[in-house]
Structures are given as structure tokens and as C-alpha cells.
Amino acid sequence: MKPALLLTSCVLFLGACRSQAPRHPVAPVELAGDTLRDNALLGFGPEGVRELFDDALEASGRFELVSDEAPKKSRPWRLSLDVPFTREVLKDGNPHSFAEVGANLSLERFGGNTPQRYEVVGLGEAAVEEDSAEGRRTAMRAAMDSVLRQVTEAAVLQLAALERTDEALVADLQASDSRIREFALRTLAERKHPSAAPLLIERLKDTSDAEQVRRTIGALAEMKAKSAVPALIDLARGRDSGFLQEIVFAVGEIGGPEAEAYLYTVAQGHDTPSVQAAAQQALDTLYASRNHATAEARGQSHADP
Known part of the structure; x- marks a missing residue:
């Protein structure tokens, strides 16, 4: 085969593969916030x-825009785009200032057994090449274009992770692309896969971002990862009462002997009444849940021939 013909065939083949990739139906995007x-x-x-x-x-080739009036072949994703800031910043050692744009993209889908909601974020930047109003606007538009493509790519990766098997996602935890690792971990945690818990616990120890800490605690509680209880207890030391109550309820949600012992200790001896009350409430809920499970198990054993 001639080289030119071979190259053309390869291009056509790659284009065909891309066109055959699943396309996600999306409703018209909603814009949130006052920045725009x-x-x-x-x-x-x-x-x-x-x-x-x-x-x-x-x-991206992975999304199909559908109107609200169009008949739905499948449940569309609803996208909400928030641009929390546009700003101009200086960087050490660089003669240019930079335009920066932040974006948060929420993806929601309803109508199945449970609603699905995910969020991806991005930060676009571009150098201000010309010190003028038009030069700044040009840089800001370039930064906006960059961040919109970032969150689009991230959304593609997030939705792709939802379609992958557990085995493939576990392999993705070793991917060189940090975004693929992140979305694999999110999806495995959502599926309560045991391989997610150690990584979430490690993240709990390493991160200082308050929102990420809360999301990680929530994921571990949802998974009922008993191996996370010691890390949560360590995390509680020296924290304010509001955050401590969040940890108390997460520990109660997870359950287990270590969780019960911790909640009992806090309920009996913590200095702050609100924390004591939260621990007692979590402990009572844990006892009730355990007793209910025991009663159900006994009922099942009596029903068996």
C-alpha cells in the first residue's frame, strides 16, 4: 500500500473510532453565579x-446536545457551569501578568434508581501579552476557552469512569494521568469497592483542603470502611466542636467495636456538651441499627426450615 494511502486509511480509521465512541446526551448548559x-x-x-x-x-466528540423538548432516547445529563472568579495575577520572575479563570462544572442525571451528581473543576490561564484593555480581554478570553476545555475533558473522563468495570478502575489507580486516578477512585468509592478505602484514608492524612477532607470522610462513611475509624479518631484531635461533630456522626455511620468505644468515651467525657450530645446520638443510632440487624437475622433463622 502506498504511504499516502496508508496515512489516509489510518486517519479515516481513527476518525471512525472516535465517531463510534459513546456520546452522552446533555441538556442545554445552565450558567450559575454573578461573575459572568x-x-x-x-x-x-x-x-x-x-x-x-x-x-x-x-x-470533544463525546456529547450530544439535546433540547428540553426533544424526545429522550436516554436520560440526559444536566450541566451547570459556575465561574467563581476571573482575575489578573502576577507571578514571581515573570514580566507578564496572567489572566486566570476558575470553573466548576456540575453534572446531574435523574430518573434512575438514585440521582447521580458529579463535579469537576478547572483553572485556565493565559499571559497578558499586551499592556492594554484589549490585551487583557484577549488573555481573559483565552483563559476562559482553556478552562472550558479543561472541564469538558474532565467531564469526559468522569463519565468514562462510570462505564468501566471494577477491574479496569483498579488498574486506572496506577495511571500516569492524575485525573484518571482521581475519577477511578471516586467511582470505586461510590461502588464501595474495598480497594478505595486505603487510598481514601491516605488522602485523609495528607490533604489540608477542608472541602476535600469532608468529601473523603463522607465517602468512607458511605462505604462503612471500619479500617478508617482509627484515622478519623486521629483527625478529631484538636479540632473545633463543629468539625468534631461531623467526625462523630461519620464514625457512628461506619460502626464496629472501635467506633462504639470511641463514641462511648466522647459521650461520657468530652468537655463540650454539644459534642457529648452528638456522640450519644450517634451511639444510640448505632445501637438501634445493630439491634435491628440482629432481630432481622433471628427472624430469618426462625423462618428457615
């Missing part, structure tokens, strides 16, 4: 951002 309204740094409003985002979705 009357933003002089951008030079265009919400509709301009919507057009850029629609272009990013189309360029």
Missing part, C-alpha cells in the same frame, strides 16, 4: 460563555 454578568475583564456576557462551552462540548 457585566464582566469588563471578559468583554462578553453569559451567552458568549455558553457558545464557547458548546464549542468545547462539540469538539
Whole structure:
């Protein structure tokens, strides 16, 4: 086969593979927040951002925009885009300032057994090459385009993870791309796969981001990962009463002998009445849940021939 013909065949083959990749139906994007309204740094409003985002979705080849009135072949994802900030920043040792745009993209789908909700984030930046109003707007638009493509790519990876088997996701935990590792971990935790717990516990020890800590605690509680109880107890030391109550309820949700002992100790001897009350409530709920499970097991044993 001639080289030119071979190259053409390869291009056509790759294009065909891409066109055959599953396309996710999405409803028209909703824009959230006030940053996009009357933003002089951008030079265009919400509709301009919507057009850029629609272009990013189309360029990915993985999304199919459906109107609210169109008949639904499958449940569409609803996308909500929030742009919390647009700003110009200086960086050490660089003569240029930089335009930065942050974006949070929420993906929601309803109608199945349980609602599905995921969130991806991105940060776009571009150097301000020309020290003028137009130069700043040009850089800000470039940063906006960059962050919209980032969150689109992240959404593709998140939705792809949902379609993968547990075995494939466990393998993805070793991927070189940190985003693939993150979405694999999220999905395994959602499925309560045992391989997720050690990594979540390690994250609990390493991260200082309060929101990520809360999400990790929630995932471990949802999994009822008893191996996480010692790490949660360590995390509680020296914390304020509000955060401590969150940990108390998470420990109660997980359960087990170590959790019971910790809750009993806190309920009996903590200095703060609100924390004592939270621990007692979590302990009572844990006892009730255990007794209910025991009663059900006894009923089942009597019913068996």
C-alpha cells in the first residue's frame, strides 16, 4: 500500500473510532453565579460563555446536545457551569501578568434508581501579552476557552469512569494521568469497592483542603470502611466542636467495636456538651441499627426450615 494511502486509511480509521465512541446526551448548559454578568475583564456576557462551552462540548466528540423538548432516547445529563472568579495575577520572575479563570462544572442525571451528581473543576490561564484593555480581554478570553476545555475533558473522563468495570478502575489507580486516578477512585468509592478505602484514608492524612477532607470522610462513611475509624479518631484531635461533630456522626455511620468505644468515651467525657450530645446520638443510632440487624437475622433463622 502506498504511504499516502496508508496515512489516509489510518486517519479515516481513527476518525471512525472516535465517531463510534459513546456520546452522552446533555441538556442545554445552565450558567450559575454573578461573575459572568457585566464582566469588563471578559468583554462578553453569559451567552458568549455558553457558545464557547458548546464549542468545547462539540469538539470533544463525546456529547450530544439535546433540547428540553426533544424526545429522550436516554436520560440526559444536566450541566451547570459556575465561574467563581476571573482575575489578573502576577507571578514571581515573570514580566507578564496572567489572566486566570476558575470553573466548576456540575453534572446531574435523574430518573434512575438514585440521582447521580458529579463535579469537576478547572483553572485556565493565559499571559497578558499586551499592556492594554484589549490585551487583557484577549488573555481573559483565552483563559476562559482553556478552562472550558479543561472541564469538558474532565467531564469526559468522569463519565468514562462510570462505564468501566471494577477491574479496569483498579488498574486506572496506577495511571500516569492524575485525573484518571482521581475519577477511578471516586467511582470505586461510590461502588464501595474495598480497594478505595486505603487510598481514601491516605488522602485523609495528607490533604489540608477542608472541602476535600469532608468529601473523603463522607465517602468512607458511605462505604462503612471500619479500617478508617482509627484515622478519623486521629483527625478529631484538636479540632473545633463543629468539625468534631461531623467526625462523630461519620464514625457512628461506619460502626464496629472501635467506633462504639470511641463514641462511648466522647459521650461520657468530652468537655463540650454539644459534642457529648452528638456522640450519644450517634451511639444510640448505632445501637438501634445493630439491634435491628440482629432481630432481622433471628427472624430469618426462625423462618428457615
